[in-house]
Amino acid sequence: MRKLTLFISLLFINYSLSQEIKIKRFSIATNVNYSFASGNNFLNKAYNDGIGVDIEGLFNIHKNFFIGIKFQENDIKLTSPEYIGNFYNPKISSYYVLIGYRNFVKSNKIYFEHKIGFGDKKITNTSDISGYSIKGNSFEIGSRINFGLKYQINFYFGIDANFTKYDVKVVEKYKTFYNRSTQFLPVLGFKLQLGRAIKPLKVKLKE
Secondary structure, three states: OHHHHHHHHHHHHHHHHOOOOOOEEEEEEEEEEEEEEEOOOHHHHHEOOEEEEEEEEEEEEEOOEEEEEEEEEEEOOEOOHHHOOOOOOEEEEEEEEEEEEEEEOOOOOEEEEEEEEEEEEEEEEOOOOOOOEEEEEEEEEEEEEEEEOOOOEEEEEEEEEEEEEEOOOOOHHHHHHHHEEEEEEEEEEEEEEEEEEOOOOEOOOOO
């Protein structure tokens, strides 16, 4: 109950202090994330949750629509080597092409951002001199809530989920366990708006 009250209070404070948001042609975002795997797969069974960073570059192509690119990196720790062997100190690197949509609340102080991404993911064994890695194709969906601050800076938080198919050479019975993974990543960060301002499409809310 206390955590819920604190969360609601933080939302109210952020809303009260928020400035009217003017979307510019470009924006650069960076955030920290906390990644945790889900399901019956090697990433969930063999490793602990990890902390990472994201960097996004977005181009607003038409009012509320945008495209962009994203780089993401996470460090996780091996806890159960029986599932993956000597794959110690792995680093997860991901690259995505993004497309998304944002809609504003009535005050224009807050907007919601929804996106999907397609890209590649690589898990590299940093303790191995050869730099052996596991590679795969990844699909991501995510949502953010953004608050306007001064100097064209937005504060945001949200959650992403990515679904990855790897190319690990194993026998048929273990393919699902080693070739697929699902990760959820709560995020917290800042966004800087750059360039010429564009007029957003407002969503009309019922009174």
